[in-house]
Amino acid sequence: MNHRTRMDWMFLWSCLLRYSYLRLEKICLKSTLKAIPGFGWAMQVAAFIFIQRKWEEDKLHFGNMLDYFCDIHEPLQLLIFPEGTDLTDETKARSDTFAEKNGLQKYEYVLHPRTTGFTFIVDRLRDGNNLDAVHDITVAYPQNIPQTEKHLLCGNFPKEIHFHVCRYSVESLPTSREDLQLWCQKRWEEKEKRLRQFYEGKKYFDVSGRSKIPPCKSELRVLVVKCISLLYWTFFTFSAIALLYMYSFVRWYFVIVVVIFTVQERLFGGLELIELACHQFFNRRRLSNVNRC
Numbered sequence: 001m002n003h004r005t006r007m008d009w010m011f012l013w014s015c016l017l018r019y020s021y022l023r024l025e026k027i028c029l030k031s032t033l034k035a036i037p038g039f040g041w042a043m044q045v046a047a048f049i050f051i052q053r054k055w056e057e058d059k060l061h062f063g064n065m066l067d068y069f070c071d072i073h074e075p076l077q078l079l080i081f082p083e084g085t086d087l088t089d090e091t092k093a094r095s096d097t098f099a100e101k102n103g104l105q106k107y108e109y110v111l112h113p114r115t116t117g118f119t120f121i122v123d124r125l126r127d128g129n130n131l132d133a134v135h136d137i138t139v140a141y142p143q144n145i146p147q148t149e150k151h152l153l154c155g156n157f158p159k160e161i162h163f164h165v166c167r168y169s170v171e172s173l174p175t176s177r178e179d180l181q182l183w184c185q186k187r188w189e190e191k192e193k194r195l196r197q198f199y200e201g202k203k204y205f206d207v208s209g210r211s212k213i214p215p216c217k218s219e220l221r222v223l224v225v226k227c228i229s230l231l232y233w234t235f236f237t238f239s240a241i242a243l244l245y246m247y248s249f250v251r252w253y254f255v256i257v258v259v260i261f262t263v264q265e266r267l268f269g270g271l272e273l274i275e276l277a278c279h280q281f282f283n284r285r286r287l288s289n290v291n292r293c
Contacts, residue, residue, distance in 0.1 A: 044271035070128025082113035109195035142203035
């Protein structure tokens with residue numbers, strides 16, 4: 001998926017809620033986000049893949065997490081941003097410099113993708129028999145573009161979000177790493193062309209000037225989920241504030257939870273790493289017992 005704003009991953013949830021399974025999604029994102037109270041802790045519990053954005057440091061962790069997902073045979077939707085960061089004037093300048101050094105086309109609407117991580121993920125999941133397709137998602141904002149969390153906090157929500165999705169089965173993907181890198185670069189050339197036509201045209205991905213909306217799993221189901229979520233989080237927020245104000249033991253519980261999450265991250269690196277370590281430990285024990293037999 002192209003990374004137009006820092007909030008693209010969250011806006012994609014509305015699409016997944018209608019056409020896929022939101023609970024299966026995991027995101028590859030920078031490691032500093034795991035330290036955010038509440039949100040970062042939830043991402044740790046969900047076993048998101050946190051990276052340093054330095055391939056020498058990330059390769060081993062990537063491999064361990066992907067092998068873990070393959071071992072437990074859990075259906076996986078992994079969202080990655082091959083561009084590595086969102087589109088800003090600064091990141092575009094770096095992308096243009098990269099293009100000049102490598103004799104590539106300069107892009108206006110996307111950044112040049114980093115193909116090393118993409119090819120590694122595809123190869124690892126394919127080897128682990130846990131990949132059935134790659135979905136190429138292009139996101140565009142025809143009106144206002146909320147670049148950061150600050151824009152959302154100020155009430156600047158996007159009035160419209162358009163997604164263009166292409167599905168490529170695993171059988172259609174190149175088998176060699178070099179061809180897979182070229183395949184990824186080709187998709188980004190198409191994204192640039194698609195987004196140029198979008199923003200310079202009628203701001204629709206379809207040439208007819210109308211959005212094609214595939215049948216939803218169930219609009220009623222989506223409405224029910226949204227209503228229940230709104231009611232739950234409203235009730236939870238006000239109840240939590242009231243309980244913290246009224247009862248000292250709730251305040252102590254809150255402090256203990258904060259301390260536990262903070263300390264475990266400092267000592268072990270995060271709950272997802274503890275989960276991974278436990279899996280590797282019990283897997284080694286199981287293999288050891290099998291060898292003895």
